[in-house]
Amino acid sequence: MEFENSLNFAQQLDAKDPLRKYREQFHFPKVNDKDVIYFTGNSLGLQPKRTQQFVNDIMTDWKNLAVEGHFHAEKSWWDYHERLAAPLAKVVGAKPQEVSVMNTLTVNLHMLMVSFYRPTKTRYKIICEEKAFPSDQYMLNSQVKFHGFDPDEAIVEVKKREGENFWRTEDIIATINEVGDELALLLIGGVNYYNGQVFNMKEITKAAKDQGAYVGWDLAHGAGNVALELHDWGVDFAAWCSYKYMNSGPGNASGIFVHEQYLNTTDIPRFEGWWGTKKETRFLMKPEFEPMANADAWQVSNPPVLALAPYLASLEMFEEVGMKALIEKRNCIVAYLEFVLGEIDKEVEGTFEILTPKDRGCQLSVFLHGQGKALFHYLMDQGVVTDWREPNVIRLAPAPFYCSYEDMFRFGQILKDGITKNLP
Ligand SMILES: Cc1ncc(COP(=O)(O)O)c(C=O)c1O
CATH class of the missing domain: 3.90.1150.10 (Aspartate Aminotransferase, domain 1)
Structure with missing residues (x-):
């Protein structure tokens, strides 16, 4: 035009x-x-103008029903987060069972590192982009140190070429191949916060997986902004905040993606809490943890319903459009x-x-x-x-x-x- x-x-x-x-x-x-x-x-x-009503509904239910709101509010609170999974899955190209909403972004990245950064003496390196968002840098550094490695050695940053303002996919793939079987994890911001670049997530994911590494994407600037096919690309995990393109309000809850292959198993390390256990038996208060069959297995606490209400309002709009x-x-x-x-x-x-x-x-x-x-x-x-x-x-x-x-x-x-x- x-x-x-x-x-x-x-x-x-x-x-x-x-x-x-x-x-x-x-x-x-x-x-x-x-x-x-x-x-x-x-x-x-x-x-969004409709958000106020979603929040008011919770306040009214709380006023009128108090604890009964958990099960008897029109949108019951105990499973409130489940309403977000299907619309959110469409936004990030996932199956509904691969998506959950909880905590905030950096917290979720730490939680997911428990499952997906499991370094060994020989395979312990992480590839990320040069000058990643500071919170991601702090998260990666502290995780590496927590596992007893030196960040200067374990974290490999892919740089832009001299005089260029963007990262080249071929440089990222060359770095992946160089690090080879020492690569434990690749974690990059899928859309760079500073220059707005969208990384070729499909190709980069494939290259890192070919080296036997786990792959995660920080989608703070990606969710609700760009086309994502997390399931089909074979991404292991991702997390994003909801207050940017997802219009859910300041500091609000984060979404996570965990690929289907890691669901419905106890065979993966995870920091656990009662909202991750099977809901059918949760209130029997048993000592055993039986994970939910979906990404809700990573839920720790009962959902912050007042925070999720604006996120649900926003997702209703994403569904419409x-x-x-x-x-x-x-x-x-x-x-x-x-x-x-x-x-x-x-x-x-x-x-x-x-x-x-x-x-x-x-x-x-x-x-x-x-x-x-x-x-x-x-x-x-x-x-x-x-x-x-x-x-x-x-x-x-x-x-x-x-x-x-x-x-x-x-x-x-x-x-x-x-x-x-x-x-x-
Ligand atoms: C790329 C990226 N990662 C991480 C964060 C940190 O988010 P939070 O404060 O919700 O943990 C942000 C916040 O703007 C971000 O842009």
Whole structure:
């Protein structure tokens, strides 16, 4: 499609957008009495309007039923999390039994490492990407140390090539083959938080599995953003948070994926708790742990229902729309944003540069030359919410559920004004 950098053209795209009615279904913060242009759905998604009711229902059931709510609330609490598995499985390309919701992301990664990082004297190395999200680095370092290994030796970081802003699949696969039978685990953020790159999860998974390693993906920036086929790719495990593209609220619960081959067995190490035992016998309070036949076997505590309610509200919306339609709009709106940036660049030449490679989801990371934080603050003051990453990067993620093409056009105009002001 031939794009035009005009308000009229952007409004025509909005008029044709099959998802346009969803914009009205989210709460937008306001600046100067106007809805903001929200680019930080990759950090914290906006609140869907229907979420309040889901939370209120729990509060009302708690008020009226107290402990009886566990079994007699309309959406009973003791198995509340089970309602999330089927819709969530569709988002990540899994079977419903392979998905569960519990805890928070880094906690879940630690829990899954119990099952999938089982180093031996000869096979103990972990491959991850250079400058992984800090929490993942801390998690990996502490796990390696916990098992008595030296992180400098056990953790192999795949680097970008000199002068390049992205990782090459062939470099990752070459590293996997070099580490060979010393490789215990590969764990990478499937969509990089900094440059927005989507890794070739299918090929990388296959290469690491061919070396006999376990493979896990941190999908914080992947879930609800990109097409995932975790089951078919043969991924062993994955975890993601729900507060970014999944719009479930700050710090909210994490989802996990455990491949079918590890389900329904006691033959895998796991930190266990009572919500992982078979629900049929759970309340007999027996000393033996009999794992649930699905990924709920990794559940430890009874579900935090007040947290799961917004996640369920959000998943209802994902069910209505489906990943296919979200991805189609995402491709188009990101392409339009890239086009608008290109048009502005012609006018203010050389003042910024897109870091994100073509293998991308929703996010474009933009390196600002010369003007840094002052421009970022100017954008915020004008109602453009982006976020800042050192040394000079703003991240722009036009979430397809609620961002409009008109937002992209208006952003371009505000960016140009900001750049031409030559802010200090
Ligand atoms: C890639 C990635 N991994 C891990 C985390 C940590 O998430 P949590 O604080 O929910 O454990 C984040 C948070 O933004 C993230 O982006």
